Amino acid sequence: MDxxxxxxxxxxxxxxxxxxxxxHSAHIKRVQKMLEYFDILDSANVESEEIIVQETDLDKLRxxxxxxxxxxxxxxxxxxxxxxxxxxxxx
Amino acid sequence: xxxxxxxxxxVNGIKNNEFTxxxxxxxxxxxxxxxxxxxxxxxxINDSAIKNAKEIDAKIKSNQNVGRCYGMPISVKDNICxxxxxxxxxxxxxxxxxxxxxxxxxxxLHSEDVIIIGKTNMxxxxxxISTEFSAYGPSKNPWNTDYVPGxxxxxxxxxxxxxxxxxxxxxxxxxxxxxxxxFCSVVGLKPTxxxxxxxxxxxxxxxxxxIGPMTKTVEDSAFLLNMIYGIDPNDNxxxxxxxxxxxxxxxxxxxxxxxxIVTEMTxxxxxxxxxxxxxxxxxxxxxxLGANCEQVSLQMVPYTVAAYYTITSTExxxxxxxxxxxxxxxxxxxxxxxxxxxxxQARSKLGPxxxxxxxxxxxxxxxxxxxxxxxxxxxxxSKLINEINHVFEKFDFLISPTVPIQPFxxxxxxxxxxxxxxxxxxxxxxxxxxxxxxxxxxxxTNGLPIGxxxxxxxxxxxxxxQAAYALEKTVDLPEVPV
Numbered sequence: 001m002d003x004x005x006x007x008x009x010x011x012x013x014x015x016x017x018x019x020x021x022x023x024h025s026a027h028i029k030r031v032q033k034m035l036e037y038f039d040i041l042d043s044a045n046v047e048s049e050e051i052i053v054q055e056t057d058l059d060k061l062r063x064x065x066x067x068x069x070x071x072x073x074x075x076x077x078x079x080x081x082x083x084x085x086x087x088x089x090x091x
Numbered sequence: 092x093x094x095x096x097x098x099x100x101x102v103n104g105i106k107n108n109e110f111t112x113x114x115x116x117x118x119x120x121x122x123x124x125x126x127x128x129x130x131x132x133x134x135x136i137n138d139s140a141i142k143n144a145k146e147i148d149a150k151i152k153s154n155q156n157v158g159r160c161y162g163m164p165i166s167v168k169d170n171i172c173x174x175x176x177x178x179x180x181x182x183x184x185x186x187x188x189x190x191x192x193x194x195x196x197x198x199x200l201h202s203e204d205v206i207i208i209g210k211t212n213m214x215x216x217x218x219x220i221s222t223e224f225s226a227y228g229p230s231k232n233p234w235n236t237d238y239v240p241g242x243x244x245x246x247x248x249x250x251x252x253x254x255x256x257x258x259x260x261x262x263x264x265x266x267x268x269x270x271x272x273x274f275c276s277v278v279g280l281k282p283t284x285x286x287x288x289x290x291x292x293x294x295x296x297x298x299x300x301x302i303g304p305m306t307k308t309v310e311d312s313a314f315l316l317n318m319i320y321g322i323d324p325n326d327n328x329x330x331x332x333x334x335x336x337x338x339x340x341x342x343x344x345x346x347x348x349x350x351x352i353v354t355e356m357t358x359x360x361x362x363x364x365x366x367x368x369x370x371x372x373x374x375x376x377x378x379x380l381g382a383n384c385e386q387v388s389l390q391m392v393p394y395t396v397a398a399y400y401t402i403t404s405t406e407x408x409x410x411x412x413x414x415x416x417x418x419x420x421x422x423x424x425x426x427x428x429x430x431x432x433x434x435x436q437a438r439s440k441l442g443p444x445x446x447x448x449x450x451x452x453x454x455x456x457x458x459x460x461x462x463x464x465x466x467x468x469x470x471x472x473s474k475l476i477n478e479i480n481h482v483f484e485k486f487d488f489l490i491s492p493t494v495p496i497q498p499f500x501x502x503x504x505x506x507x508x509x510x511x512x513x514x515x516x517x518x519x520x521x522x523x524x525x526x527x528x529x530x531x532x533x534x535x536t537n538g539l540p541i542g543x544x545x546x547x548x549x550x551x552x553x554x555x556x557q558a559a560y561a562l563e564k565t566v567d568l569p570e571v572p573v
Contacts, residue, residue: 005454009454010450010454013450013453013454013457014446014450014453015435016453017408017412017449017450017452017453018415018431018434018435018438019435019438019439019441019446019449019450020432020435020436020438020439021446022439026443027443027446027447027450030447030508031447031450031451031454033508033509034400034447034451034508034509034512035451035454035455035464037396037397037508037509037512038397038400038401038455038464040393040394040397041394041397041398041401041463041464041467041468041471042463042467043394044391044394044467044470044471044474046467046470046471046473046474047470049470049471049473049474050473051466051469051470051473052472052473052476054298054328056327056328060327061327062324062325062327071191071192073191076188076189076191077417077418078416078420078421078422078423079416079417079425085417086425087417087425087430088417088425088428088429088430088432088433088434089428089429089430090429090430091429091430
């Protein structure tokens with residue numbers, strides 16, 4: 001169990017993922033169990049395997065040009081105020 | 092009126108003036124009213140369905156061109172966008188999100204005069220296999236409402252199984268179409284990665300997920316696939332399948348075809364005896380139909396569930412980062428909040444499974460842990476792809492039970508994350524390798540369904556559907572007890 005993520009680490013990761021957890025213990029055991037199961041990957045013997053990368057040809061990409069969008073997307077924002085998007089302050 | 096008819100029989104019924112679109116839609120809505128309080132397949136019903144039906148009836152009456160669906164009622168999983176209507180992904184975070192554009196699959200079906208009768212329930216952001224993680228409560232299995240319907244496209248499976256609609260669209264990241272198809276006794280097809288556009292599908296793990304049909308018959312899946320596949324400039328992962336007609340020669344049979352029985356999927360610890368019996372029976376059926384079946388080993392299969400959850404959690408961590416309550420979200424005044432604390436507060440509405448996957452998604456690719464988890468998972472995926480490529484040099488199809496167990500009772504698995512994950516054991520291989528796979532209803536044992544999974548090489552949906560059709564024609568299942 002030594003290599004398992006602990007509550008402190010979960011708290012840190014949750015903070016990085018911007019998730020507010022009032023009670024980390026509600027998740028810790030379950031996340032630990034999942035990670036413990038992921039240890040099975042150690043026995044897959046894949047160290048020398050090359051990772052296959054999903055490639056997309058440049059000619060398959062959309063043309064790099066402006067496509068007009070006539071719908072008012074801003075109206076979908078909950079925090080739209082006047083002509084501004086209302087967002088929380090940055091420190 | 093028989094609401095249990097297939098999509099093709101619905102179309103014939105309209106063409107032969109046996110009923111009007113309005114009559115069928117009206118009766119479907121009445122049926123939904125009667126049964127959905129108990130089954131909870133739907134999150135929302137389309138209020139304009141009758142109006143849409145009248146418009147299509149008018150087109151038919153005045154001999155105008157009518158699309159191939161002739162007003163056929165289908166349901167759509169609530170992670171597929173339709174402009175101007177809610178798309179919640181069964182999450183409280185998106186409770187009031189109105190989609191500003193329509194997904195390519197729905198646009199294609201609209202152009203064929205389909206009627207979207209409603210949006211279906213699912214596990215929140217498609218993370219789950221039972222709909223128990225829906226923020227709006229679970230759907231119930233129509234074969235026995237004490238049991239889960241499977242997931243994450245559980246609402247779609249229920250809606251088709253309980254004859255609330257003719258067909259449905261689901262999405263499949265690790266079995267989310269095939270699992271509920273198996274649990275609800277309907278056909279579920281996960282197409283080749285790239286065959287169907289994902290434009291307008293809310294992303295969970297975009298490198299492996301696909302939209303696909305859930306239907307009453309294999310022919311109906313071919314019929315729907317004909318209308319939704321194709322290259323889409325809005326999704327650069329879409330691929331050319333050379334104008335296939337998946338319905339043509341669907342009855343070609345499988346005489347002389349080679350079928351590999353995946354050893355690791357038919358001797359795993361969690362496999363139930365009843366499910367194994369059904370799979371063995373299906374193999375005998377295929378042999379009687381002239382196929383040659385033999386065991387084949389895919390050595391990476393025991394590692395696929397761990398690889399799948401590592402990769403999908405990582406992608407989920409990235410894809411769900413957009414839910415910051417500024418671009419998407421609900422009413423929560425940002426006054427007084429610092430930026431990060433505001434987002435954290437807003438995300439407290441995410442359900443427990445989504446939170447856990449986001450934590451995993453932050454952890455497994457992080458510096459210090461990526462080598463142990465994420466990179467190894469990618470290597471397992473690569474080795475599995477090589478194994479699959481090698482196997483399909485010899486075999487036409489692979490066969491396994493779709494799910495190692497039958498539907499289980501609500502609450503039975505939810506507290507044991509590992510046994511919950513292992514339910515995906517037979518389905519994730521198709522997602523990690525991009526191959527198509529279909530679940531065919533095969534047996535009802537102890538009053539609950541068992542589905543058989545057939546997989547083929549990439550873009551071989553045509554022959555895959557022929558094999559599925561051949562198997563389907565050998566079974567005679569009881570009516571769903573709704």
